[in-house]
Amino acid sequence: MSLFSLLSVSESGMTAQRARAELLVENLANAETTRTPEGGPYRRKDAVFETAPADTPFSSVFESQLGQPQGVRVSQVVVDDSEPERRYMPGHPDADKDGYVAFPRTNPAEDMVDLMGASRGFEANVSAISAVKDMIQKSIDLLR
Amino acid sequence: MALPIAPINISAPVDIASSIAMPGGAQPSGDFRGVLEGAIQKVEETGNAATKAVEGFLSGDGQELHSAVLAVQRADLAFELGLQVRNKVVSAYQEIMRLQM
Amino acid sequence: MATGLHEPWCMLDPLANKLEHYMDLLSARQKLVASNIANADTPGYKTQDIDFQAEFLNATAGAPVNPVEVRGLAVRNDGNNVSIDREARLLSENALRFSIASNLMRDQIRSVKSAIEEGKSG
Numbered sequence: 001m002s003l004f005s006l007l008s009v010s011e012s013g014m015t016a017q018r019a020r021a022e023l024l025v026e027n028l029a030n031a032e033t034t035r036t037p038e039g040g041p042y043r044r045k046d047a048v049f050e051t052a053p054a055d056t057p058f059s060s061v062f063e064s065q066l067g068q069p070q071g072v073r074v075s076q077v078v079v080d081d082s083e084p085e086r087r088y089m090p091g092h093p094d095a096d097k098d099g100y101v102a103f104p105r106t107n108p109a110e111d112m113v114d115l116m117g118a119s120r121g122f123e124a125n126v127s128a129i130s131a132v133k134d135m136i137q138k139s140i141d142l143l144r
Numbered sequence: 145m146a147l148p149i150a151p152i153n154i155s156a157p158v159d160i161a162s163s164i165a166m167p168g169g170a171q172p173s174g175d176f177r178g179v180l181e182g183a184i185q186k187v188e189e190t191g192n193a194a195t196k197a198v199e200g201f202l203s204g205d206g207q208e209l210h211s212a213v214l215a216v217q218r219a220d221l222a223f224e225l226g227l228q229v230r231n232k233v234v235s236a237y238q239e240i241m242r243l244q245m
Numbered sequence: 246m247a248t249g250l251h252e253p254w255c256m257l258d259p260l261a262n263k264l265e266h267y268m269d270l271l272s273a274r275q276k277l278v279a280s281n282i283a284n285a286d287t288p289g290y291k292t293q294d295i296d297f298q299a300e301f302l303n304a305t306a307g308a309p310v311n312p313v314e315v316r317g318l319a320v321r322n323d324g325n326n327v328s329i330d331r332e333a334r335l336l337s338e339n340a341l342r343f344s345i346a347s348n349l350m351r352d353q354i355r356s357v358k359s360a361i362e363e364g365k366s367g
Contacts, residue, residue, distance in 0.1 A: 002272055003208065051290060069276050071284075124285065124332065128336055131339070134340050135344075139209040142347055143217070218261075221361065
């Protein structure tokens with residue numbers, strides 16, 4: 001089953017990169033959001049990745065030669081708690097008594113680059129699944 | 145295209161070996177016997193190995209698919225060969241019996 | 246006649262064993278590639294691989310394979326050194342080699358089978 005466990009590893013990669021991409025998209029969409037249900041401007045979110053053993057339905061505890069394959073998961077979502085950016089806009093509906101509006105501290109350029117990275121990472125995991133499927137098929141073909 | 149299944153019944157290797165043995169319980173002598181017994185033994189060995197390999201794969205014990213498939217192919221070949229050897233031995237034996245008449 | 250009949254047992258095995266071992270190593274290597282790809286953005290993660298040559302020469306198939314850390318890769322700020330390019334290349338290479346090995350194996354099996362069947366009509 002070893003090659004099959006590889007599918008779970010790649011799947012975990014896809015899930016993690018997707019979660020990361022979703023957070024990045026949320027950051028980008030809310031780059032100018034001054035009002036949130038929790039109060040205050042939008043705060044950036046980051047996904048933190050960590051290695052995690054890949055769970056496969058058929059694997060036994062004694063995985064063969066290499067030991068448990070290393071998948072990945074999002075261990076936590078870090079919410080940025082730095083001071084929001086304050087801009088002087090007296091006419092703005094969210095302005096405080098001094099005329100300042102609190103804006104999110106985001107970095108859209110960086111988030112765009114990260115989003116491309118997440119997309120590329122996602123694709124790479126998809127390629128891995130495809131390559132492994134080929135190898136499994138080849139193994140089955142040996143019976144012909 | 146349907147997956148061709150190896151003709152051997154891997155859950156009963158012992159039956160295969162006995163099916164290769166001489167019909168009617170006739171005993172070949174000398175060289176014939178040695179060769180035939182060698183063939184039967186090989187069939188049993190590879191058959192057992194194949195069963196073990198396939199079970200290992202199915203139980204998720206880390207047995208690779210290609211290894212299990214190869215074990216089945218080896219058992220298949222051993223069986224084929226065993227069958228041919230047995231047929232040869234039988235026909236040679238019958239030939240000899242006819243000569244002695 | 247007797248001696249000739251023993252040879253087919255050997256016809257498949259020495260080459261098939263080597264090919265099987267080769268395929269085992271390729272699978273193990275591919276597992277590490279997949280882990281590397283999945284962890285391409287994990288802080289602190291270091292790229293893993295196996296020393297293919299060394300493992301292949303160590304002829305006992307089924308012996309446990311040792312993953313090693315790969316040297317010479319650039320480490321980023323978060324401590325991760327995975328190069329997606331390297332892993333993508335290895336992914337294709339391993340799959341291709343596996344394909345070649347399994348084709349060779351299949352041919353080998355077919356030849357032995359025909360050799361056995363040739364003997365039928367003799």
